[in-house]
Amino acid sequence: xxxxxxxxxxxxxxxxxxxxxxxxxxxxxxxxxxxxxxxxxxxxxxxxxxxxxxxxxxxxxxxxxxxxxxxxxxxxxxxxxxxxxxxxxxxxxxxxxxxxxxxxxxxxxxxxxxxxxxxxxxxxxxxxxxxxxxxxxxxxxxxxxxxxxxxxxxxxxxxxxxxxxxxxxxxxxxxxxxxxxxxxxxxxxxxxxxxxxxxxxxxxxxxxxxxxxxxxxxxxxxxxxxxxxxxxxxxxxxxxxxxxxxxxxxxxxxxxxxxxxxxxxxxxxxxxxxxxxxxxxxxxxxxxxxxxxxxxxxxxxxxxxxxxxxxxxxxxxxxxxxxxxxxxxxxxxxxxxxxxxxxxxxxxxxxxxxxxxxxxxxxxxxxxxxxxxxxxxxxxxxxxxxxxxxxxxxxxxxxxxxxxxxxxxxxxxxxxxxxxxxxxxxxxxxxxxxxxxxxxxxxxxxxxxxxxxxxxxxxxxxxxxxxxxxxxxxxxxxxxxxxxxxxxxxxxxxxxxxxxxxxxxxxx
Amino acid sequence: xxxxxxxxxxxxxxxxxxxxxxxxxxxxxxxxxxxxxxxxxxxxxxxxxxxxxxxxxxxxxxxxxxxxxxxxxxxxxxxxxxxxxxxxxxxxxxxxxxxxxx
Numbered sequence: 001x002x003x004x005x006x007x008x009x010x011x012x013x014x015x016x017x018x019x020x021x022x023x024x025x026x027x028x029x030x031x032x033x034x035x036x037x038x039x040x041x042x043x044x045x046x047x048x049x050x051x052x053x054x055x056x057x058x059x060x061x062x063x064x065x066x067x068x069x070x071x072x073x074x075x076x077x078x079x080x081x082x083x084x085x086x087x088x089x090x091x092x093x094x095x096x097x098x099x100x101x102x103x104x105x106x107x108x109x110x111x112x113x114x115x116x117x118x119x120x121x122x123x124x125x126x127x128x129x130x131x132x133x134x135x136x137x138x139x140x141x142x143x144x145x146x147x148x149x150x151x152x153x154x155x156x157x158x159x160x161x162x163x164x165x166x167x168x169x170x171x172x173x174x175x176x177x178x179x180x181x182x183x184x185x186x187x188x189x190x191x192x193x194x195x196x197x198x199x200x201x202x203x204x205x206x207x208x209x210x211x212x213x214x215x216x217x218x219x220x221x222x223x224x225x226x227x228x229x230x231x232x233x234x235x236x237x238x239x240x241x242x243x244x245x246x247x248x249x250x251x252x253x254x255x256x257x258x259x260x261x262x263x264x265x266x267x268x269x270x271x272x273x274x275x276x277x278x279x280x281x282x283x284x285x286x287x288x289x290x291x292x293x294x295x296x297x298x299x300x301x302x303x304x305x306x307x308x309x310x311x312x313x314x315x316x317x318x319x320x321x322x323x324x325x326x327x328x329x330x331x332x333x334x335x336x337x338x339x340x341x342x343x344x345x346x347x348x349x350x351x352x353x354x355x356x357x358x359x360x361x362x363x364x365x366x367x368x369x370x371x372x373x374x375x376x377x378x379x380x381x382x383x384x385x386x387x388x389x390x391x392x393x394x395x396x397x398x399x400x401x402x403x404x405x406x407x408x409x410x411x412x413x414x415x416x417x418x419x420x421x422x423x424x425x426x427x428x429x430x431x432x433x434x435x436x437x438x439x440x441x442x443x444x445x446x447x448x449x450x451x452x453x454x455x456x457x458x459x460x461x462x463x464x465x466x467x468x469x470x471x472x473x474x475x476x477x478x479x480x481x482x483x484x485x486x487x488x489x490x491x492x493x494x495x496x497x498x499x500x501x502x503x504x505x506x507x508x
Numbered sequence: 509x510x511x512x513x514x515x516x517x518x519x520x521x522x523x524x525x526x527x528x529x530x531x532x533x534x535x536x537x538x539x540x541x542x543x544x545x546x547x548x549x550x551x552x553x554x555x556x557x558x559x560x561x562x563x564x565x566x567x568x569x570x571x572x573x574x575x576x577x578x579x580x581x582x583x584x585x586x587x588x589x590x591x592x593x594x595x596x597x598x599x600x601x602x603x604x605x606x607x608x609x610x
Contacts, residue, residue, distance in 0.1 A: 169593040170605040184547035195558035200567040245608040
């Protein structure tokens with residue numbers, strides 16, 4: 001008989017030990033001798049991307065298996081009371097693993113093409129995904145902090161991966177400084193919550209608030225600081241300053257990972273903290289609680305993210321601002337969850353799924369458009385590429401339509417569920433839905449601009465012409481993401497099933 | 509005069525404030541890192557003070573140990589990034605890192 005912690009913790013245990021083994025294997029990997037190879041050739045590790053993908057797929061399958069084997073209603077805990085194995089954490093496992101698989105596959109093509117292949121990339125992705133999975137199942141302020149830092153330290157390193165590039169180092173520095181600042185704020189909030197309630201576990205905090213054993217002022221300040229700390233991680237305006245620089249400085253596969261897996265884990269923990277600990281009327285009423293704060297954040301995030309994306313000349317930076325804007329839409333679902341419960345939470349989870357596939361597709365298409373030594377970054381780089389290489393432009397079109405929220409793609413139903421959750425919540429929420437629709441229209445401008453440049457513009461005289469790269473890894477990643485995006489648009493109810501069940505278990 | 513919980517909380521709030529202001533106003537990355545350490549240590553002080561006055565469990569003390577350990581890991585990664593940047597830019601001023609558009 002397997003012990004319970006090993007059974008319920010199998011995805012985590014597998015991922016961390018496989019990651020360590022991969023790191024060791026890479027260290028002992030035979031290198032081609034000096035005279036017959038250039039330094040870049042000696043560094044080549046073509047199979048590592050494949051091995052890492054297999055490791056991640058196994059981790060995802062373990063989570064799937066746990067889901068179908070059934071999780072007891074009382075949600076078993078791992079390592080004392082620190083991690084919960086519930087439906088929410090298993091759904092998030094799958095989203096995080098999917099994000100990691102996409103970025104590993106894209107990296108398999110990208111690192112090779114641009115000759116920056118170094119083995120440490122893949123173990124780092126595994127460790128970061130591990131941190132994200134810890135974060136998604138953390139049920140204690142301490143495990144939230146540890147998960148957040150495990151994830152963030154990995155991402156800081158990944159952003160600095162191209163260490164000979166000043167842009168990469170600069171993006172990493174800005175991310176690191178603001179990320180640690182945010183972590184310190186989150187910690188101070190956690191300390192205040194501990195002081196106010198005498199507990200660090202989320203359920204204990206909820207009990208103390210309910211039985212009025214908590215100091216109200218400390219709870220409110222602590223909650224506010226925890227929200228600010230997590231808002232940094234989901235890059236909600238006005239805590240988004242690091243996002244465009246870190247996204248632009250990082251190599252594109254890392255940007256993919258940051259914009260999907262890291263953001264998804266941060267949203268999962270935000271949902272869990274607010275729904276489990278702070279659903280008491282004291283902290284969740286419209287007058288004194290978190291919903292108005294989050295509604296305000298959502299509104300400025302949507303407005304600013306979309307406005308700033310319009311004026312960008314770099315597609316990568318535009319996608320960074322678009323990811324800020326999408327954080328705003330996800331926050332709408334979270335605010336609605338306070339009034340309508342499970343439906344709101346499930347709209348958040350569905351949005352994260354659809355957004356993971358769409359954004360991986362968008363960044364993957366951008367990777368596909370660049371080949372050796374020349375990456376496609378700006379709109380100008382994409383000029384005319386659609387007419388010269390129609391097949392290479394196809395995934396980009398699907399990605400843009402999905403991010404825009406055009407049926408029949410996953411992005412459409414993601415927006416639809418979130419906005420209809422806001423309308424169902426009614427009252428002071430409808431204006432948020434209206435604002436969401438208006439800003440989506442603004443979004444259409446810059447997403448369509450990509451398509452316009454690909455098909456209706458010609459490169460300027462003498463400007464270098466983008467040539468799509470040839471890589472099996474990238475093609476597989478794009479095909480997978482495109483199929484998911486379209487499938488979520490055609491049969492959304494099928495994909496909504498898991499988020500809905502997870503949400504119902506989280507808030508019965 | 510007795511030292512009460514309020515004194516500890518006041519002190520840690522002041523240290524946290526000094527750290528936050530230092531982080532936001534100084535432009536030397538190393539001083540910004542030191543400011544973050546100040547903020548983290550003020551959190552430790554808060555946690556331990558709360559634990560001393562609510563000795564129901566030892567979550568606060570334990571939390572402080574983890575904060576110390578993670579702060580060390582964070583400093584290691586941060587300094588590595590600073591070194592990478594210094595090799596490329598020959599500067600540890602954060603406003604010299606401005607090649608990405610604002």
